[in-house]
Amino acid sequence: MALAEKLGADPSPELREAHLAVLREETTRLRGSNLRAALTSFVGRDAELALVDRRLAEHRLVTLTGPGGVGKTRLATTAASALAGEQAVWFAELASVSDPADVPQAVLDALGHRTAPHGRDALDRLTDALSPAPAVLVLDNCEHHLDAVASLADGLLGSCPDLRLLATSREPLGLLGEALVPVPPLGLASTGADAAGVLVSPAGRLFVDRARAANPDFAVTAGNAGVVAEICRRLDGLPLAIELAGARIRSLPVDRVLALLDDRFQLLNQGNRAALPRHRTLRAVVDWSWDLLDEAERSVAAALAVFGGSMTAAAVDRVCPGDLPAAVVLSALVDKSLLAVDSVHDGRSIRYRMPDTIREYGLEKLADADRVRAAHARYFREIAEQAAPHLRGPEQLEWAPRLAADRDNFRVALRFACGAGDADTAIRLATALAYYLTMHGDHAEAARLLRMALELPAGATEANRVPATAAYLLNAVLSGEVVPEAIGRCRESAGSEHPSGAVVEPLIALLTGDFDAALAAIDRRQPHPAPLARAMLSFVRALVNGNRGALRQTCDDLAAAAERFRALGERWGMVSSLTYLGITRTMLGDPDAAIAALRCSMAPARELGDDHHQRIWLATAYAHAGDAERAGAELRGVIGSEPAAQHLALARLKLGDLARGDGDLRAADEQYDLAWWAVGPRRDVDPVFRSLHGMARARLALARGACEEARRDLRSALAAASKTSDLVLVAAIGSAIAELPARTGQFAAAAELLGAAGALRGSPDALNPDIARLTGELRAALGDPAAVEATARGNDLNHHEILGLFEHHLAAPADTGR
Incomplete structure (x- = not known):
């Protein structure tokens, strides 16, 4: 008819x-397919592939959404290819279509119909072609002509009852009945994963696959697993970016690729020549997404790049106000895959996160960066000042999580204020954050941030400067940081009547090694009228006594401090006091009491965030009690809990020690390597970690019989430890130095070194597995009386003599005359 x-x-x-x-x-022809055979492996999308398959079985229009380079096209073609044979499967690439009116003809061309004869339009022709039999049509890259594609899809679905459409787009088509499949970035390896963990992760597998294609000799090892994981993390798990980075292994070592990611757009500028131009480089991918934004969206997106981590609509309204409410623009940017709704939020409002790649691009586009950054710093200063009074008592459980959600923003704000020379904002922000930064547990970072603010020219009020000064000094002690110039600048706050000022003078004396002056300063201030100051002074007294080797007095001070903090409902002080009590009891050879104190600290630690630090020291107490199996299980539990970098590194070091003690030197070597990479860039500014890592490496070298390698490692470890105020750490290195003369038959010298280390520590640490083993060997070689006599000689040395003894035995054998 x-x-x-x-x-x-x-x-x-x-x-x-x-x-x-x-x-x-x-x-007959439409029962075929124009899908191209894949040239590379398809990695890590099993769950998404299954979801697409279910969606297509239940819905006739399925749209894969996600940012550019996330792998929407590859997922769509892989899902569609599984249906080929049962029905026609056709693929239409729309990225090259410049005029929205040409979209139907572009699809018709993909089906092999180059013209529309007899004057019929392309849509009618498509309807005739697709209606006779079941078919799946993939519409790829729909985002730049959404209205035209939506109109086409609506017409085809209404006219072709056996047709299913699978679309890819950076935002939904917006049609009734559309089923969405958000395509996330590839899964990343867990923090500090080993080589096996990297290879299990989809992002790691993709990187390794593409790296081996470029360089067949490339392999993931314990030494580079952390680097590979960090590359994938820095690239947001984005498959295209990971593929481009993997290809760079042809000419660059993997650690160099990581270093060059600071300018990722320059590094990742060579891609597949057969790909569409917008998929050949990382910049081209982001350019394409950016060009799809309207002017208002571009302006807000660029301003959002100043945020660190995630953000709320309220913060965006204050930092980068615009003509439209922030929630409207943020929603549009989520739809266009330039922002993600953060899965971690504070329970009060939705939080949004910008991928690092988009953030770097946005910063390039931000014209008035200083103005926006200043607004950001002011806003987060206000948030910190609002929270500060609530952090020193029971309310900290409510307020600390609020600050934790914006931890990265506080860092960014403080660094900007310091860099801009805005002393008022920097000091006020540092003061407001001082207690939170101390509570958070990364004392090395807290000390650096607070010192940076305090280095700005004076001008802040006493109420602003003194709390920041006290917090800096406390974190400097807890992290081992000793910066004489910074300590000198703190002296002006020593006589302050501000409650926080009570600890300034004793902490300065502790950091400069004048323990008697520190104790005298505490005695002059106790009992302090402020309950929190009384508790803090008890805690500082414990730190002083611990560093001068009076460990039993340290235990008394810590127990008193814990009780005072408990009475105030101040969990950080209570947790810290109980944790250090457990550590001290361990060194005193009382692991049962240590375990009890550490277990008491764990529940309140979890209330503040996590108990990783406490569990690491609980594992140490188990090891001292002879229960290596339980110690290892505790450490592996911490590692599997995504701990902070400093806790992950320490857990790896201690797990390596257990492996070494068990004779598994290869496993120990791997754990020490993983610890090195886990700690990240902070290894360059963290003398405590460098000391611990050097000591661990030295003991491994000794286990392998490489005494000179061990000597070099111990020299480095002692040099790093000498830059800290941590004499317990120096003593631990001294115990390791004792292994050197023992290996050459100088058993009396080794016993003297153990005695000297015990004197510095205030305890022989007799249940430490390494010390217990060496002590047994020395007693067997010397006999008990001679071993005791040599140990006593070391016990009788003063501080300076002990350090001289350590240095003497670290000198090259040819240089020693003893």
């Missing part, structure tokens, strides 16, 4: 037969 209407007369039998033949030919 349709043919008769077009001809104006009934067609002849011959013409009807010819027409049917053409239709039969088209129907």
